[in-house]
Amino acid sequence: MLRILHFAAWVGTSIAVAELLGYLLHRLLHTGWIPWLSMSHMKHHMVLYGPLQKQRPSEEYLDATTGSVALGNIGLEWIVPSSMILTTVVVVLRLLRVSLFDQTVSIGTTLAWTFLMFSYLHDQMHVKNFWMERNSVLKAWFRGARKRHDIHHRVLNDPGLMDENFGIGFFLFDRLFGTLSSEQGPFNHPGYAAAMERFRYVETLQARWSVDHNQVGRNAS
Ligand SMILES: [Zn+2]
Numbered sequence: 001m002l003r004i005l006h007f008a009a010w011v012g013t014s015i016a017v018a019e020l021l022g023y024l025l026h027r028l029l030h031t032g033w034i035p036w037l038s039m040s041h042m043k044h045h046m047v048l049y050g051p052l053q054k055q056r057p058s059e060e061y062l063d064a065t066t067g068s069v070a071l072g073n074i075g076l077e078w079i080v081p082s083s084m085i086l087t088t089v090v091v092v093l094r095l096l097r098v099s100l101f102d103q104t105v106s107i108g109t110t111l112a113w114t115f116l117m118f119s120y121l122h123d124q125m126h127v128k129n130f131w132m133e134r135n136s137v138l139k140a141w142f143r144g145a146r147k148r149h150d151i152h153h154r155v156l157n158d159p160g161l162m163d164e165n166f167g168i169g170f171f172l173f174d175r176l177f178g179t180l181s182s183e184q185g186p187f188n189h190p191g192y193a194a195a196m197e198r199f200r201y202v203e204t205l206q207a208r209w210s211v212d213h214n215q216v217g218r219n220a221s
């Protein structure tokens with residue numbers, strides 16, 4: 001019994017740490033402080049699944065990292081910081097003289113959770129007819145999380161930053177840090193223009209801008 005509790009405690013703690021680090025990294029990517037690091041994520045947000053675009057255009061995921069170095073669908077911007085974080089975790093666990101078994105459980109859980117949430121689940125939020133939207137056990141949770149992720153894509157502040165709902169499947173740290181949002185207000189057009197200016201270094205952004213504004217023009221007439 002004690003061994004099971006001990007195991008569960010390591011798994012739970014590792015998931016919480018993975019959620020926190022994922023949240024912080026996702027926020028960092030949205031600040032644009034390190035342009036090369038933000039590149040594919042902002043392409044995901046500004047070109048492939050832009051604020052005025054459909055969030056689920058087809059049954060296939062459009063990969064922002066095509067043509068650049070990637071592992072599966074995870075771009076370099078997740079791999080570099082993740083390996084830095086993982087190295088730190090390993091060093092800390094070793095300094096604390098954690099047993100090899102617990103180290104393995106902890107690192108395995110962190111890796112599996114990160115992949116499951118930030119790669120697999122995230123990509124499926126942009127795909128039509130994903131099985132979870134019909135699963136009786138999971139659909140309420142999945143649809144709720146997906147709605148929040150749509151808001152993450154559509155809401156811009158005046159300086160042109162997406163600043164809500166950085167969690168993917170769970171929003172504990174959005175709650176704690178005050179970035180949670182469950183309703184979407186009117187679309188911020190000046191904020192979108194500011195984002196276009198701020199992230200103009202993102203590949204093929206200009207083409208996207210003219211497509212959106214031709215559509216806006218056509219819809220208005
Ligand atoms: Zn994002």
Ligand SMILES: [Zn+2]
Nearest residue numbers: 044049126153
């Ligand atoms: Zn997304």
Ligand SMILES: [Zn+2]
Nearest residue numbers: 189192193216
């Ligand atoms: Zn506009």
